[in-house]
Amino acid sequence: MYKEPNIDPKLLKPYDPKSTEDRIYSLWQESGFFNPDVCIEKGITSPDAEPFSIVLPPPNVTGTLHTGHASMLVIEDIMVRFARMQGKRTLWLPGTDHAAIATQSKVEKLIEKEEGKRKNDLGREEFLKRVEAFAQESHDTIVNQVKKMGASVDWSREAFTLDEKRSLAVRTAFKKMYDDGLIYRGHRVVNWDPKGQTVISDDEIVYEERKSKLYTFKYGKDFPISISTTRPETKVGDVAVAVHPTDERYVEFIGREYDEVFCGVPIHIKIIADESVEKEFGTGALGVTPAHSQIDADIATRHNLPTIQVINEFAKITVGEENLLGKKTTEAREVIVEWLRAEELLEKEEDITQNVSTAERTGAVIEPLPKLQWFINVNKPIADRGGKTLKELMLEPVLNGSLSIIPDRFDKVYRHWIENLRDWCISRQIWYGHRIPVWYMGEEIYCGIEAPEGEGWIQDEDTLDTWFSSGLWTFSTLGWPEETSDFKTYHPTTILETGYDIIFFWVARMILMSQYLIGDIPFKTVYLHGLVRDAQGRKMSKSLGNIIDPLDMIEKYGTDALRMSLIIGTGPGNDSKMSEDKIKAYKNFANKLWNITRFILSSTEGITHNPEFSSYTGADKALIAERDELFTTITKEMNEYKFYLAGEKLYQYAWTQLADVIIEESKTILTGTDEKAKESRAQFLLDTMSKITITLHPFMPFVTEELWSLLPIRDKQLLIVTKWPHGSTL
C-alpha cells in the first residue's frame, strides 16, 4: 500500500462551488479535451473510434441566455460527456445565430429609445455596424454563460450563421436551388408585417384569439346578395362575390356583374361560383378581395379576376376620397361601418372571436399584401433526387425510420405539418442578414456565389429568412461546401437536441437542406425538450417579471445543483417547472458527495485504490453486485437518452444506499479488528466512490472533477476523459 499524505484541507470545509467551478472549467480548456483532435493526439481517443457529433442549437445574438438555453446545455453536455467517457470521437460544435429579424428589431428599438433615430436616419451601412456591435456584445455574453454552465463544447470550431464560411455555404445553397428551379421569384399575396416592414413566412405567424365583429351588409341598395366580413375596410378592393355552385339561394345570380360605388369607391363585382365557399358560414356568400386575402387570391386565380390593391405597406388605405384615403385600416373600418349604417346597408353586427394573425417578432397584425418575393418550391420534382419533391425528401427519413424523433409522438406532428406545407417565402425586407445572391441589370438577372463581372449590376436589396442559414447548420459548421475531413467524419451528426417549439422552423428546414444538398439526413436522432416554466407553470416572460436568470441560480447554488435540477424529472417533450427548492436540494447533494468522500478518505487514510483487488468479503461482493447492477441499468438508460432516470438513480444510490446504509455499517467494520474485512471494505468504498464520481460526472461535472482530483487513484487522467464503467466487468 502507498502511504498518502493527510487528506486535502479543502475537504475539511463544506463544498464551495464558487471557488471551484471557474478553476475547473479553465483546467478543461487548457487540457484541450473538448476538441476531439486533441483527445486523439494525446492518446485518449482512438483515431478509429466511433464518432459522436452534435451541433449546438445556436443561441440568437439578441441578448442573454435563459433557463431554456440552460436546460438545453445541460442535456447536451450530459450526452457529450457520456460519449466522450465512452471513448467515442466526440465533437460538440458551438455557435451563435444572427437571428436576422429578431436582432434587427431589437437594435432598432434600442436606437430609437436611446437616440430617437430610426434605421433610415442612419442608412444601411451605419445601421449594420450598430447591429454588428450589438451582436458581438451579445455573443460574448452568451459564450461566457455557456462556459458557466460547464458545457464542454469545442470552442476552436465555433461558428456564426453570418460569418464568412457560413455565408459561402448560404450562397452556394441558394445558387444550387436557383439553378434547379427550386427557388423562384413570384408575385403573391404574402404575410406583410407593417411594423417590421417585411414579409414573414407562414411559420412566423402567431395566432391570437381576439374579440371581433362580423358585419353583414350589401355593397349597395340594389345589390342582390348580402355578404359577411370582419374587415369591411378591405371591401373597397372587392372584385367578386363567390357562392357555392349548388347554393339554391344564389344560383340564379351566378355570372351576373354589377357596378357599385362603395363608400365613394367605384367597384365592379362579378358573381362567381366556387366550391371553396361554405354555404353555412355567414350568408353563404363571400366577398372576394384578391389583394388582401390569400384564399381570395386563390379564388381570383381560378376565375381570372383582377387584383386591386387598396392597402399599402403601412396598413393604410390607398383609394377613395379624404374620408378613406391615407387612413389606417382600423380607422377606415369605422368610417365604412358608419357609411353602411347611414346608407342602411348594414344588416347585422355580431360579436365573434377570431384568430388574428400577428407577427411573432413585432406583434403587429399581419396585413396580407400582393408582393414580389423569393420562394422555395416544395412541390417541384428534383431530377438528381430521384424526381422527389422537397416535401417528399423531408418526409422520407421520418417515415422509413432512418431519422427518429424522441419522443416519437412528434412524428405525427411533423408529418402533419409537412402535409400542409406551402412554398416557403425566404426573402425579407430587412438589412441584417444574408443578402440574396441575385443581381439585376435591366431585364437581366444573375444568380451566383460571387457578384457578376462587369459594371451596372445591382444586387437584390432583400436578405434571407434567418432559418435559411440555420437550415444548413449541421454541415455548414463542418466546412461544407468544402469536402473537409470534419464533414466526412461527423456528418450526419449523431443527434440533434432542441426545443419542440422549433421543430418546424428549424428541424424541418435542416432535414430539407441536408436531404437536398447532401443527399443525406442531417442527424440520426432528434431529441426534443420542453419549455422551462416558472414554479406556477407559467411561461417565463419579461412582462410577467417571472424570469429566473440561470446565472443567479449558479451564483447561489452552483452549476452542478442547477444542472441536476434541470435534468431530473424532465422527460423529453414535456414542459418542466423551475423550482428553487429543487436546486437547493441538489446543492445539498453536492455537499453530501463531498462529505461522503471526506469520510471515506479519512477512514481509509493511507490506502490507495487498487482496481485489481480481489479479496473482497462475501458481504462486499454482494454490495458490488448490487452496485454494478445499478451501473448496468444506468448505462443502458444513458444510451437510451433517459438521463432523467439515470441521474435520479445515481442520486438515490449515493444518498440512501452508500451514505445512509453502507457508510453507517462501515463505521463498525473499519474501526473493528477484522483486518481482512477492513481492507475489503476500504477497497470497496474507494472503488465505489470512484465509480460514483465517474458516473455522476456528466450530470455534475464540477464537483466530481474536483473530488476525482482528491481520490487516491493511481495514474489518473482528468475525470472528463476517464473511461465510463461498463457494469460489473470494470
Added chain:
RNA sequence: GCGCGGUUAGCUCAGUUGGUAGAGCGUCCCCUUGACGUGGGGAAGGCCAGGGGUUCGAAUCCCUUAUCGCGCACCA
C-alpha cells in the same frame, strides 16, 4: 373541425417490456452518534380524474366521459 399531451402523496413531478405505488419540497415526532445539522432516524399522507373492457393480475393496454393545456386548420 383535426390531432397531440396532461390528470399519481399538501405542492412539483417520476414510474423503463402490465406483477404488492416512488422522489424532491412541505408536515409531525425523535437524535449535538466520532463524514455531513446543507445532517441522521422514524411517521403520517394516494379508491394512480370518472366509468367500462382485455387479463390470473392494469397507474401501465383498449374504449368512453370529464377537465386542463398545446399544435395545426378554419377564421367571409
